[in-house]
Amino acid sequence: MLNVYCSVQVEWCTLIANEFQKAAGVKVSITQKGSGETIAQAGADMQALVSGSWSGIMGKEQRFFGTGRGLGPRASRRGLLQAGLAIGTLALGPRIARGQSGGGHQHGQMPDPGLIKAAVAASDQPLWEPEVRRSANGVLSTSLRCAYAWRDIGGMHLYLRSYEGGVGPTLRMKPGETLKIRLINDLPPNRDLAPSNPSYPHQLNHTNFHFHGAHCSPGGIADNVMRSMLPGRSYDIEITLPPDHTRGTYWYHPHHHGSADMQVASGMAGAIIVEGDFADVPEIAQARERVLLLSEVVFDAYGMVEDFGTLFPETATRFLAINGQRRPTIDMRPGEVQRWRLVASQYQNDMLLELDRHRLNVIAYDGIQLGALHEMRQLLIEPGQRADVLVQAGGPGTYELNALPNDQGHPSPTGPLARVVVAGEPLAMKLPAALPRPPLEPIRDSEITGRRTLVFGATEPQNNVAGHWQEYTFTVDGKVFDPSRIDQRVRLGAVEEWTIRNTHEHDDHVFHIHTNPFQVVEMGGQPQADRPWRDTVTVPRMAKGGSTVIRSRFLDYTGVFMLHCHMMNHEEMGMMQAVEVYKD
Ligand SMILES: [Cu+2]
Secondary structure (H helix, E strand, O other): OEEEEEOOOHHHHHHHHHHHHHHHOOOEEEEEOOOHHHHHHHHHHHHHHHHOOOOOOHHHOOOOEEEOOOOOOOOOHHHHHHHHHHHHHHOOOHHHHOOOOOOOOOOOOOOOOOOOOOOOOOOOOEOOOOOEEEOEOOEEEEEEEEEEEEEEEOOEEEEEEEEOOEOOOEEEEOOOOEEEEEEEEOOOOOOOOOOOOOOOOOOOOOEOOEEEOOOOOOOOOOOOOOOOEOOOOEEEEEEEOOOOOOOEEEEEEOOOOOOHHHHHHOOOOEEEEEOOOOOOOHHHHOOEEEEEEEEEEOOOOOOOOOOHHHOOOOOOOOEEEEOOEOOOEEEEOOOOEEEEEEEEOOOOOOEEEEEOOOOEEEEEEOOEEEEEEEEEOOEEEOOOOEEEEEEEOOOOEEEEEEEEOOEOOOEOOOEEEEEEEEOOOOOOOOOOOOOOOOOOOOOOHHHOOEEEEEEEEEEOOOOOOOOOHHHOEEEEOOEOOOOOOOOEEEEOOOEEEEEEEEOOOOOOEEEEEOOOOEEEEEEOOEEOOOOOEEOEEEEOOHHHOOEEEEEEEOOOOOEEEEEEEOOHHHHHOOOEEEEEEEOO
């Protein structure tokens, strides 16, 4: 009797079991047990079988093939090899072609067991968009499983920490509704039990959940990034948006200090759409929507992300991707207008976007509607930001969406992101002539109740190019992050103007604060004519003016939340502060 322990991916287990029954001539029983690790181990075992380096089933007890008595006389190596090959062939199902591994909840589709070097084209596959999960009766109730998964990205076969086996699902909800998530942390135990230095990456399998850009409670089981969600356990998250919440494109990602950077760099991110913006603008309401999560793909020689050195050098990016695909194709009809929800889920660097012979017409930044179309030839998008753009297709042809050379103190990564293929019958669509009034009132001088200055700074190694991450320090107000310290105390109801200075000669930084959006008043000494509302903004290096001035209303929510640089290498090394909004 062969006992096969199986996680939620029952189809895969049944397949293996049947093949083994045939090949080895033993009875097989399936037990629902285990996790993504088990499946991954099975994948590794099968890979070893196929390559001929496999050394025995008995040693794998309690992993995938638990056996009480061994396999019996007919379990020949050749039989097992045939079984492995058969499974390997069968496993090249549709999910592989979409660059996604098996998500546990999607039955009826063949998961990617990680057996065979990807039979997936490295690029030029039709754009894949994440699964959509919607609210019903005022609640979006779902689960999110964090686990390792095999992923085929851009011709590379990678083994990464993931949500639901790949790019996180897109969550769609409305203002006033509640997001309820059961977060299942199926990552393996941490290798380190305690951090040697809280501002060095540590405990990479701890996680939590951050709703980036949400105006909501930062405490309790809401958008609380001080929570630790331990491997092997499950947690409830409950986030209620106020009825007047801004409507637009938001996103989620882990925010546990010590592991957030490694997890986001592995692709743990998903979009959240707060629905209902531009409902009365037919040109936008009729446009086909695309969710595009931008990312910088990094991995080590094992196809994994396990060491901070894999992501820290400024040249770490291997290539760029959208929704876990390298240079996918986006189909459009001539004249068609599409709405692209761009989410800058890349962990570290800026991207300067340009679509060959097309304009990117911005209608919202960071989930907050603009009052007029911003027509851009090139669009700079920084880690954490979002931009909703309308794209109107020109004549038939193929057009490249590229990340162009950009100087952020060091060169931003460049390369192809997608190809837009325009073909078929023309569509008579047009861009809106005007946009409705934006949702948030500008903050007037007379509203300001206080001012403060923050300083983003860094120390660098003598030889920057050869420098290792251990030689750097990233600080706010001269200190690295300390979770036991409150750095900024703000009275509930305050309306403040903050000057964020950047004393770092080498890099622009990216200021992000939780819970409340802000208006950008000045950047690099230049007054901002339209004073855009954002939740993430650049703070230029000294040579470019060295400061950004913002205004924010600290209304509705008390509690502790974070401000930090959204270049996540910097955040992880300490460029973060805790803010407490208190009630008198
Ligand atoms: Cu930074």
